[in-house]
Amino acid sequence: MRIFSPVTLDQALLLRSELKCTVLSGGTDLMLKKQFLLSDEHDLLMLQKIEELHEISVKDGITHIGACATQTDILESSLLWGVFMDVVSCMSCPSIRNLATIGGNICNASPAGDLILLMSLLDANVVVQSLHGRKTIKIHDFITGPGKTVLKEDELLTEFCFEDSLRSYSYFYKKVGTRKANALSKLSFAGAAKYSGNTVSDIRIAIGAVAPVVVRSAEIEKLFSNRSRQELNDSSYSISKLYEKYLKPIDDQRSNAMYRKKVSLNLLKYYIERVI
Amino acid sequence: MSASISDPVLRNDFEEKISAAAMYVDDLTFKNMLYAKTVRSQRARAKIKNITVPYLDDGYFTVDYKDIPASNIVKEILDDQPFFANGEVNFIGEPIMLIVGTDPHKVAELAEKVVIDYEDLTPVLSYEDSLRKDIIPIYGLDNCFAEYELCRGNAKKAFATAEKVVERTYETGYQEHVYMEPQGMIAIYENRTITVYGSMQCPYYIKHALEKAFGWGGERIRIVQTATGGAFGGKEEFPSIIAGHAAFAAFKSGKPVKLVYEREEDIISTTKRHPSVITVKTALDLNHKITAVDIDIKLNAGAYAGLSSVVLQRAMFCSTGVYNFENFIIKGKAYATNTVPTGAFRGFGGPQAIFAIETHMSTLAFMLHQDVVAFKSIYIVKTGDKTTTGGTFRGPLKLTEIINRVKEMADYKKLCSEKNSEDHIKMGVGFSVFLHGCGFTGSGEQQVIKARALLKKNHDGTVGIFISNVEMGQGLGTVMRKIVASSLGIDISKVIYAPVDTDKVPDSGPTVASRSTMIVGGLLVRACEELKQRWNEDGAVAAQADYQQPSWLEWDNELLKGDAYPSYSWGADIALVSVNTLTYELNIEKIWTVMDIGIPIDTNTLHGQIEGGILQGVGYSSCEVMSMKDGKILQKNLTDYIIPSSKDSVEISLDYIINPYENGPFGAKGAGEIPFLGVGPAVAGAVLDAVKKPVCKLPLTAEYLMEVIENED
């Protein structure tokens, strides 16, 4: 296995197109699964030296987060807003956050991925680059199942973008973990709402770790946008019924399906009745 | 003298630990040292048909039961556990052989490549399984390692004439010690002697186990304790196995062999706390007074007996808690299953029993609409009352003072009336009162251990303490040095706690059962008396003291009658919790605790034991989930087996009362285990108060609380 540590993105893309390689971003996940993810037939491509992949910026109303931005970078960035702090501060612990990257979290594609939930809530675009050019893929289309993404072997995930105007929304986030810190999600719930007077002009709901991918339904959200708070409150039962069929949680060593389903719906009802 | 002894002093090992100079076993290397890795059973129960070992280069070899010179039996109580499986395996993780060689990574790779052909046998995976006649028993004819019964009065009659009978069943789960330093040993064979260095609580247990395994006299086995990174009972009996493995490899190769467990391996294969199912039945008369109690205890001992009979005894002996019931029947059984053998863990059967009785009493108070403290106080033992085994609670007992003090600290009345349940956050207050017998259960101290402590005064006026009790974080070195310094009236800087090396220290017994301060500290006080009289003799002076059972202590080990323990420590906890009815998450907000441990020999040390013990109890009550499926542990690393992090720490308000025990050094009793005992039931009682529904299982996971809260019954 050879190790490559390019300093520019172009170099990295070239290597990615010519070689079979495993990408090393923060390494926190890779190091735990070395025997499954590595083989002598693959080379290792390290992205640490590519500065543009670490950048967080806002341009023309679009926020860009580089794939190698660490959780600490995100937590400390003045360009991001409250819900980012809420989500990242519930992830792992400071020492791991210093290494773990947003790109790694998304490419790992765990159903419990905390940043996947957030990107999903923000309708983020995933920017994927290769020698052939640049593609923008919606986050919902990028992750197809547990551990599965559409990223091809000659491609690199380079950044996430979403509208900076989303900072004006009101957010609610609750992660239910196995303990208060450094815990994997049993389930997680995020809601975002934009108000126009007493009307909720846009409502977004994302639920994590209760299905193979993040549960987010534009159809249901459309049905209930542009309603007054009271209308929404009155519809909380029917909204929860609509979401129920998307919830397909499992039993595992952390929790069970019944709990995950019940609590998701409790949080959903609470969000609609009390938070909005 | 007693007042000033409690004032805290700096630990003797602080300097080396804060600067990371302390050497734990994995920090040590020896010339030509080899590394060993254990090959373990993947089956809960099977015959081994064939073992295929991969090609081994020069310098790499295997070690199995055939390499044990005399006896492939780990010396314990029933002598049923082998060092290495011989033809059959009885739990997932059971050691079958070692691969040993020069490169630890290669050794680990080779161990993975060993192929074992099994012939599966029907495993016993539950209590119900253990009773089935169509499954070959693991042990004896009926999978019963130990079974006992205790009675007083006429419980049968009381139940027959009761106005009301309340019966509930309580369950507690596995608990893993998670000492931060995994188990490890290094063995060396040199000059016809085996020396084992390692992380341990009981060097002489290991020494005797190896004497038996090798068939050698004691002069050929030397055990040396290295800095031990936590133990909590997990390094009490288990280390004999890992030490044996390393020793057999060292003997075979003539080279030093290091055997240190990976965390996952440690979790899967070393001892755990006994899961329990305890049914408590209480008979109530017309006035709602408890007239009789019937307690049935079942402990899952795993595949081998280990110390289960003693754990069961302790659970039974304290199963009526701090209460004096006129009539009772207590039955207990430790049964075998094809799962990892369970063993010693802080409390040793006490936590399970105290959880059951205390939660039951809290539930009765709830059902009878009485204040839980007032209700429990009706039945509390007084000085002179009889224990469950017909011994005597010699006192004075100060339970009323303890309870009043903890209520005062918590401002109990205000706490109960002002706890504010809002919206989806329900607050609750719980109360527990509990005891822990200090010292070895029964007659072990006199008949088995026969402790001896040794002091040596050197030419320069320093005094060395030579005992086999170990420092494992609890502050033993500090406590023993203070006892000797105060007894002799010399400065503590002149007292040295000698490294624990069986070539140099006598057998003062194991570091278990909250016995070290009380029993061994007591021996040191006596040795000091002799040393004081001989202080001015020329040259070096040695003084020793041997254990003498107090004349008033009588114990019949056959009938389980008499004083099971020479003394008891006592405690009371109040817990404030909140339950989130959206997520069913439990948050333990604050715990108040008051203890009677005689007198503290060092307040910093005592605080450390109380706070540490309580947080382990918090973990046991809430987040520490270990489940088994088909004999396989599902939470086998620290990602999945969750212990409290700093964010899960709990505000603790603690106090202790002074109640000197006349046979304890300066009045001290045992303090290491008691802080753990009251947390489970105090938290369960608080949850009951918060959600107005009884709970009867630990840990109180959100999943379980959801069932309780959403259950219509």
Add this chain to the structure above:
Amino acid sequence: MKINFFLNHIFCTVDTDPLRSLADVLRNDFNQTDVKQGCKEGECGACAVLIEGVTVHSCIYPVVMAQDKKILTLSGILDTAEYQAIKKGFSDAGSVQCGFCTPGIVIVCYDMFKRNIKPSRDMLMEHLSGNLCRCTGYNSIFKGVELAFEYYKKNMVSGG
């Protein structure tokens, strides 16, 4: 692969599998026994070290990422004002029991002091959330760090 780095201010070179954990390399190739290993899965924090002044769990840090970096372990900070203050605070508060988690905790606290992060109880609970301790229940560690920070600040003020 050859990897160069500064270990406690000393230039070092190792030729090894680039994906070996830094903890493994430091302990076994450089005899840095002040880096403890409690889990090898990044959960317990006993292996915490500073890389370019940032706290990292070295058991899940591939050594190849240490190329050209400055690494500090506990023995590299023994003569600092931060360490001396932490030592005094821990001594007064009884923050050390078995000592196995201690080196990792000292590293995290050193990092906090260097960043002038005042250790309020909430801050401490957050910053130490990656360091597991089984002995103390954490309260005496919190007290120790709070005391240590006071000593540290006093020391800075008095120019000591």
